[in-house]
Amino acid sequence: MADMEGVQHYIPLTRAEVKERLFADPRITPDLLKKLEDVCTMLEAIWHFRQHDVLERMKQTYSPLDPDQHGEVNLATVDEFVEALSEVLEDGNWETVTQEEIDEALEGEDVFPISLDIRFDEFVRMHLFKLGIKPYSVEVKRNFGLSSKTISGEMFERIIQVIQFRDSEWFKEQKRTKFDPGKENAGLHLRMFRDVPKLDLEVIFPNTSPKMRGQDKIKIAIPLFAGLGSMIAKYAPVVLGWITGSGASSAGFSTAALGGVVGALGGYMFKTWSGYKKTKEDYLDQVSKDMYFKGQANNQAVINMVVDLAEEQEVKEALLAYTFLLIEDEQNHTPTTLDDRVEAWLAAFGLTIDFEIDDALQKLLDLHLLIRKMKSEGGWVWDGEEWVDPKADLGRNEHIGVVQPEVALARMDEYWDGIFEHSSE
Secondary structure, X not given: OOOOOOOOOOOOOOHHHHHHHHOOOOOOOHHHHHHHHHHHHHHHHHHHHHHHHHHHHHHHHHHHHOXXXXXXXXXXXXXXXXHHHHHHHHHOOOEEOOHHHHHHHHHOOOOOXXXXXXXXXHEEEEEEEEEEEEEEEEEEEXXXXXXXXXXXXXXXXXXXXXXXXXXXXXXXXXXXXXXXXXXXXXXXXXXXXXXXXXXXHHHHOOOEEEEOOHHHHHHHHHHHHHHHHHHHXXXXXXXXXXXXXXXXXXXXXXXXXXXXHXXXXXXXXXXXXXXHHHXXXXXXXXXXXXXXXXXXXXXXXXXXXXXXXXXXHHHHHHHHHHHHHHHOHHHOOOHHHHHHHHXXXXXXXXXXXXXXXXXXXXHHHHOOOEEEOOEEEOOEEEOOOOXXXXXXXXXXXXXXXXXXXXXXXXXXXXXXXXXOOOOOO
């Protein structure tokens, strides 16, 4: 098995795309295709029900925390909700954004020609989660728009931001009332964004202050220094003559002329200030427009999307494991070889994925679809390396298979009936 340290588990293909590509295998006959489609339908139904239960419990826990609710926010369940959210995100192969990644974003710039200061101390809690990483390339203007440059890098396919602000009293104590969101800061805020460049991560934060780049400071300063130079060349001889009381310069200089000098200086200062304001507004406008298209969901809607994405991931993993074990039964796959096989299949589509083989096989075990091809002797079984208890966990070199689709459908149908079986007592 290849070294997969740091490689994502998330499969960036939709469930429909996985089925289309997987079922295009020439070894799958029309008759088998119909059966596999039925197996997939049952897998989808089972996981949809499971995730529906998760969704309802999360909605109930989040309801008192929701900033969009009509009543008063109650943060009593905030720890319980964050823990539940983290578990669902882990099931969906989301990962925590590290402090190192945050620091890199603060120190660098990517697509946006801007650096932002984030006031982290205004948060009671702040969590960032990422799902999927992909390359990108974009052309941006440089050198005051006189040239362009192609920037290449990596972006997060999706980012979830969890924020709890400090209350208004804290902002008063810190003498930061101008930054106080007021009633808007109540509750636990959830945000989901898409396609966020790694080094522009700071643009998704609501409490930032733009910092000027060196070239923008130059752009602002050029009119000031140019104006000062022109003014000095024009008025310096006159002012000098007035000070020394020499010649016509002194006679021709008046209080009105002095006012003109001061007015000109004030004009250049105003022009410089206006340039700063415009540059800052251009930055904020650029960020605002980009975030409009990158924002995917807020608060309750984030939970819906998270649960849906987790459901998709679970079904994709189970379907890939089942299908390859079925159509390659003669290969006598082990967990190790099956893991490599699925990863190689994904690599053929340009995807480097660390397939979660253990999770995939556990799903098949739970539904009684997995076959452990082990020799039996005296209550013990041979896992490929040693005799073990048949109830023990799967060995990495244990030969495995799956039941035929007809059997799989019958067992999943039985499982489904058991979900809705109510006791008569």
